[in-house]
Amino acid sequence: MYIAQTLIDAISLGSLYALVALGIGLIFGIMRLVNFAHGDLITIGAYALIVPSASATAVLWIGGWPWPLMVFTIVAIVMAAALLIERLAFRPLRKADPTTMLIASFAVSFFIQNAILFEYGSRPKALNIGASLSQTITFGGMRVLLLDVLMVAVTAFLLCAIGGFLRWSKYGIWVRAASENFNMTRLLGVRANTVIGIAFAISGVLAATISFFVVIKSGLLSYRMGVPLVLMGFVATVIGGMGSLLGAVIGGYLVGAVSVFMQALLPDSLRGARDAFVFLVVIMILLLRPGGLLQVSTLRERV
Amino acid sequence: MPIRDLIARLLPALVVIAVLALLVAIVDLSGTRLVQNSLVEMLIMTTLVIGLYVFVGNTGITSFGHAAFICIGAYCTAWMTLPLPLKKLNMPGLPSLLHNHNLPVPVSVLVSGGLTASIAIIIGIPLLRLAGITASIATLAVYMVTAISYSNWDAVTLGTSSIVGLPGYKDAWMILAWVALAAIAARLFETSNIGLRARAARDDEVAARSVGIDILAGRLASYALSAFVLGCGGALYAHFLGTISVDAFSLSMTFVTLAMLVVGGSRSLMGAVAGTVLISLVVELLRQLERGVDVSFTVLSLPPGSQELGIALIMLCMLLVRPRGILPDRIANQTFAEPSRPVVGGSANDIAKEKTT
Numbered sequence: 001m002y003i004a005q006t007l008i009d010a011i012s013l014g015s016l017y018a019l020v021a022l023g024i025g026l027i028f029g030i031m032r033l034v035n036f037a038h039g040d041l042i043t044i045g046a047y048a049l050i051v052p053s054a055s056a057t058a059v060l061w062i063g064g065w066p067w068p069l070m071v072f073t074i075v076a077i078v079m080a081a082a083l084l085i086e087r088l089a090f091r092p093l094r095k096a097d098p099t100t101m102l103i104a105s106f107a108v109s110f111f112i113q114n115a116i117l118f119e120y121g122s123r124p125k126a127l128n129i130g131a132s133l134s135q136t137i138t139f140g141g142m143r144v145l146l147l148d149v150l151m152v153a154v155t156a157f158l159l160c161a162i163g164g165f166l167r168w169s170k171y172g173i174w175v176r177a178a179s180e181n182f183n184m185t186r187l188l189g190v191r192a193n194t195v196i197g198i199a200f201a202i203s204g205v206l207a208a209t210i211s212f213f214v215v216i217k218s219g220l221l222s223y224r225m226g227v228p229l230v231l232m233g234f235v236a237t238v239i240g241g242m243g244s245l246l247g248a249v250i251g252g253y254l255v256g257a258v259s260v261f262m263q264a265l266l267p268d269s270l271r272g273a274r275d276a277f278v279f280l281v282v283i284m285i286l287l288l289r290p291g292g293l294l295q296v297s298t299l300r301e302r303v
Numbered sequence: 304m305p306i307r308d309l310i311a312r313l314l315p316a317l318v319v320i321a322v323l324a325l326l327v328a329i330v331d332l333s334g335t336r337l338v339q340n341s342l343v344e345m346l347i348m349t350t351l352v353i354g355l356y357v358f359v360g361n362t363g364i365t366s367f368g369h370a371a372f373i374c375i376g377a378y379c380t381a382w383m384t385l386p387l388p389l390k391k392l393n394m395p396g397l398p399s400l401l402h403n404h405n406l407p408v409p410v411s412v413l414v415s416g417g418l419t420a421s422i423a424i425i426i427g428i429p430l431l432r433l434a435g436i437t438a439s440i441a442t443l444a445v446y447m448v449t450a451i452s453y454s455n456w457d458a459v460t461l462g463t464s465s466i467v468g469l470p471g472y473k474d475a476w477m478i479l480a481w482v483a484l485a486a487i488a489a490r491l492f493e494t495s496n497i498g499l500r501a502r503a504a505r506d507d508e509v510a511a512r513s514v515g516i517d518i519l520a521g522r523l524a525s526y527a528l529s530a531f532v533l534g535c536g537g538a539l540y541a542h543f544l545g546t547i548s549v550d551a552f553s554l555s556m557t558f559v560t561l562a563m564l565v566v567g568g569s570r571s572l573m574g575a576v577a578g579t580v581l582i583s584l585v586v587e588l589l590r591q592l593e594r595g596v597d598v599s600f601t602v603l604s605l606p607p608g609s610q611e612l613g614i615a616l617i618m619l620c621m622l623l624v625r626p627r628g629i630l631p632d633r634i635a636n637q638t639f640a641e642p643s644r645p646v647v648g649g650s651a652n653d654i655a656k657e658k659t660t
């Protein structure tokens with residue numbers, strides 16, 4: 001029973017990381033941009049739920065709307081933010097080398113965090129939405145959180161939807177072609193701005209989804225809430241193999257599983273340092289397979 | 304002409320030292336205590352950025368983990384200089400030798416650098432085989448492991464609480480001497496055989512390998528020297544603040560030091576220092592504005608947080624407008640020193656790239 005419980009925790013946390021990693025991996029595949037600001041899109045989605053003010057208590061704003069409208073608005077806001085970041089910060093740098101873009105995304109992230117700090121204050125705020133999802137249901141003798149079930153289901157749905165979109169739709173094929181060879185794709189008449197726009201829009205949808213789950217699960221808002229998520233997502237993308245979308249998803253589930261099993265297996269005295277062990281595992285994987293689990297051949301330098 | 308040769312090699316370091324010395328002299332003669340404090344902080348940041356530059360500039364790998372080295376240096380000096388009764392009471396995990404003896408601050412700073420460099424060598428040997436973004440992620444992972452371990456290693460680091468009571472060491476001229484040492488070491492390294500090889504590998508890894516350059520050795524040497532300087536800088540920072548906690552060495556510190564390096568231009572020593580001075584000035588200006596400025600009958604002040612917003616904006620604009628740093632390329636590449644031997648800084652590869660773009 002205990003093992004099954006741990007397994008469910010692993011899948012639910014893994015789903016979260018997989019969604020983050022997919023958002024990062026999608027953009028990396030096309031632009032070679034490691035988007036550090038992805039985590040702050042999640043933060044934007046979460047803060048959009050409340051009325052902007054620096055007071056300690058959070059007053060629901062969009063979060064108080066009927067849920068279909070709320071979901072739609074938040075997704076639209078985060079998507080718009082993602083496209084805006086692309087237009088203002090990343091488009092002018094498109095020809096720059098990956099390191100410069102990485103540093104630029106770091107700067108964007110820092111900017112968003114402090115803009116939120118500016119507007120909403122630095123204190124974490126408690127926020128209670130989706131209380132009905134926090135009940136447990138009994139499922140084959142196990143008690144599971146309804147939220148966990150929903151999270152796994154939504155992740156599965158999004159992965160299938162995005163997978164299908166990339167596999168069969170015209171735009172999806174453009175995106176895949178662009179991450180295979182961006183210049184060749186452009187030569188064949190695909191607009192760079194369209195493809196990159198699509199990638200950022202999808203990453204915005206993914207980020208907005210994560211905002212909901214994180215807010216409902218933790219009930220807390222803080223201006224740096226996206227940072228630990230993006231770090232884990234980042235790590236998951238690298239482990240999975242930068243540029244491989246399937247790799248990013250697998251990496252996400254792997255990091256989730258390692259975190260949960262470390263939590264279960266480590267002795268009490270070391271549990272506080274759990275993440276240190278997770279990152280040690282990450283370093284080990286990188287050393288054994290520097291290109292990640294699923295290596296992308298187009299990324300290796302040819303001479 | 305070994306002396307002339309040496310001066311030519313050290314010229315950028317000497318320029319840097321002269322400019323900073325001028326600043327210190329001006330502030331020493333006219334400045335208030337507040338300005339002096341800011342100046343010392345800037346000098347310490349300069350040391351840190353030089354340390355960061357030694358790795359990033361010579362290997363081309365962006366490090367996201369250098370705050371770990373700063374943290375290790377700062378804690379190390381705390382173990383060796385904190386008043387003995389305090390140490391016995393708060394850090395039961397330290398060996399008894401440290402419980403009964405302390406070192407003078409300058410020696411302790413050097414030892415901190417040494418410890419940091421040794422750790423860098425140990426983790427560098429497996430890690431620096433990685434390249435590009437994978438290596439950057441690995442440095443980030445090293446940072447996470449260090450920060451989490453230090454905030455849980457209660458017996459010697461007091462966990463997440465602050466260590467207070469470090470002896471002060473913040474005379475501007477003394478700190479300037481440390482900056483000078485760092486700058487000279489950085490220049491001697493990058494003009495040495497192994498430094499030049501590391502730079503060759505930075506510009507074109509495959510070509511460097513094909514002429515028999517040991518890439519790992521160059522990277523490892525840069526990493527070790529970088530960690531040494533960062534460890535010393537971290538120790539100086541600890542003595543400047545008088546109190547340390549793991550939170551002080553967060554990703555924000557990584558970001559600010561990286562911003563200083565990138566704004567100045569990560570490929571030359573003078574660029575690194577120019578970026579540090581510029582960003583420090585801006586931060587100081589914004590800090591004054593946050594505190595409020597008396598404009599005849601009313602006090603104007605910026606809300607808290609404008610400092611960070613300002614830095615992020617400046618950094619973004621710099622990346623967009625001058626991705627190679629504020630210094631003109633001619634100065635950054637130090638081609639004015641010895642036109643006949645363009646081995647230092649710039650490379651054929653850079654020139655080729657400029658022609659094609």
